[in-house]
Amino acid sequence: MNYSTEEILRIEQKWQKHWEDQKVFRARVDPEKEKYYCLEMFPYPSGKIHMGHVRNYTIADVLARYKLMRGFNVIHPMGYDAFGQPAENAAIKRNVDPGEWTYGCIDQMRTELKRMGFSYDWDRELATCDEEYYKWNQWIFLKMHEKGLAYKKASAVNWCPSCETTLANEEVINEQCWRCKTEVVQKDLDQWYLKITEYCQALLEDLDTLSNWPARVVTMQKNWIGKSYGVDMRFSVKGFDEEIIVFTTRPDTIFGATYVVLAPEHPLVSRLVSGTPQEAGVKEFIARVSNVSKTLRVSGEKEKQGMFLGCHAINPVNGEEVPIWIADYVLMDYGTGAIMAVPTHDQRDFLFAKEHDLPMRIVIQDPQHPQQTVAQMQEAYVAQGQLVNSGPFDGINNQEAIQKIGQWMQEQGTGTISVHWRLRDWLISRQRYWGTPIPFIYCDACGTVPVPEDQLPVKLPSNIKITGEGGSPLNHCPEFLNVACPSCGKPAKRETDTMATFFDSSWYFLRYCSAREDARIFNPEEVAYWMRVDQYIGGIEHAILHLLYSRFFTKFFKTLGLLDFDEPFDKLLTQGMVLKDGEVMSKSRGNTVDPDDVIARYGADSLRLCILFAAPPEDQLEWNDGAVDGSWKFLNRVWTLVHTRYIFVEDEHVNAEDLGPESVAMERIRNFTIKKVTEDIESCKFNTAISSLMILLNHIDKYGVDADDADRQVILNRSIRAMVLLLAPFVPHMCEELWKVMEGRQELPLERQALSIARLTWPRYDERALKQDTVLVVAQVNGKLRAKFDMDADSPEDKVKEIVLQDPKIQQYVAGKEIRKFIYIKNKLVNIVV
């Protein structure tokens, strides 16, 4: 009796077909039932699934199938994040149409997903490159424009010279393009932005409601949004009718501000140096700085560069004249683009002041070295202390001074208490073909005109020549480019920018709820029923961008009145990476293992089991080829068990206690396993759930049953049935087959047989059966384990003390010594301190 490869593959295909034909996993709104929305991050359709997908989707599938057996109305959809650069790259390389290439990949991908036996409702499948999908991207964009959330702005943007496109800050990693690793440069362009900053406060505040998210994801988002409280201070410029507003979170140090620094791009700079001897040098400096990409400019390793502008500002609190500089370490797009420099209490200012020989003054005293002088300072003093040299504020604690000076300046009219955010508006324009066209038209007469809703979608033209050169291919496509102005009818030009693909993935979970709806973005009743997502599962790499954008869209839809909740995802699980030989498995490293090869040899069930058993879901997983073999061995044992030892017997009303201690123990282990597996799945500890099923199997194997012992066979059958049901979410194909085998042994008529094991009820356990009559109590002397005792459960302390102290082994250690303490933890442990 062997669960052979041929048999595995035949059985897996058979059940996959059955699930599909019978639509076992089709989800329909049912107000009578509690719903469960299980969602995994949809894949980019590269064609082949990799081990990361297998892990992600297997975790989700266990939860979806488990919840189904628990009686929930489960929605478990799948789709494809199908726009993006790889399709264009493929087009360039192989001279194919990106659309054809993508849909080809999707077909392949779907086959691979089906081969894994995932419980998707395929009727809800979608691809973001479907017209029916991206039409609604355009619709959302128009709504955002209506509400003032989509706007165009000329700005210096990160530009990848190789891809010839702009990149969001988030797509620039270590000064390089996140995809092609080319060095990013700065370029001035007219670009579309989404005003995500409008939702800063809500995006920050509502993080506190996400108690079922990993704390670190919440922290990362908090830091990314980056709220800081401070004061906008007004420095007037000597000899000019100008003011410099600086933002600081440290108003307590204002009396130590010995110079002011503007960002090189600050609009005031050119006015201040115009016609002065400094002008030429400053212009040259700015040109030099602006050529350097932003990320390189702010990378801490580089020496801070700057220039004196030749003029002075007035410190508003003491009237002191301080020099005005420009420097590359001050950024135009944070705060006000200008800072007051307090070199004694800010490390960046300290280094810059040392380098350029600028004045310093201590205004916060270190309580440890109260007499320290500027000359003695090796670095800025950034810790707490008492204010000195600070006029009326001398002597007070600097924490207190932050409040007081802010208040005081506000009263004096020299400053305003303010809040600044780190989060920037979201640059959405891409100079690419394979994305959602931004639905706008440029007319010489009417300006920038939105495409009317009834003309959506603005379709992507097909049969486009993609060369990878000369910017967006849409610029070279007259049929697309030339259009009549919707407003005046005169010849006009279409916007050729497409949307960043993060737009597409910011709302797909809503579309799944009514994926075939064509008159509306979604059906509000269905969304009201299915949303929010109960469990979202995906990689940690999306902790900031995708999750933040999805939260933003949800809040925007609520503003539109389309939704009545604030947050899209209740629980979030971020699964760990799959490693091979200690490194992340990736194509570029060439250390991938193809899931297909594993399936061809062992089947999907073994692969699923193996990847769940190898590590807890959040941890990194070190791939080990041998481990699949171990999973298969276990399945093979279960297979053999059912075939050789499941003999149906009628009477189930058998009491284990009448059959002796072995049967009682068998029943206890069965009940305990049900409890343990249930709790472990609920808390996503699949590895220990599986190990307890292995323990159950080991016990079943040892529980002997004679050929004619029908009563013990009843006990055995209970365990075998529990085993198959508990295992079903993990290894669905084999369990379906085994259930059929068991129904066959019972000779159940066809109409009473289960449609699918996934539609059966999850086993229940009996708390009473978990009780043990005797328990193992271990005895320690001075914390060291010395003896073990079998005791009646819940024995009183006196009795335990008597037994333990009489034991010769214990006597060996306590005889003749004073017993100072006797600690008894019921049913567990005794510790004698001598």
Add this chain to the structure above:
RNA sequence: GGGCAAGUGGUGGAAUGGCAUACACGAAGGACUUAAAAUCCUUUGGCCGAAAGGCUAUGUGGGUUCGACUCCCACCUUGCCCACCA
């Protein structure tokens, strides 16, 4: 530089204040076999010992506790994320 996570046998891992090393993988030995595969059985942290048993071990060093892999402090290493944010 900052933040977060992790560090336990040959390997993946288990135990979240109470028997450290569950469950597997691997390895060794045995049974079955002409033989091999598969399967089954036994052993398997280290050291000492013939055995009984003892000692020792959860990155390092301290601390709290009757008792610490678990809690606290400091440090080391690795990984991930952020990084001139005023």
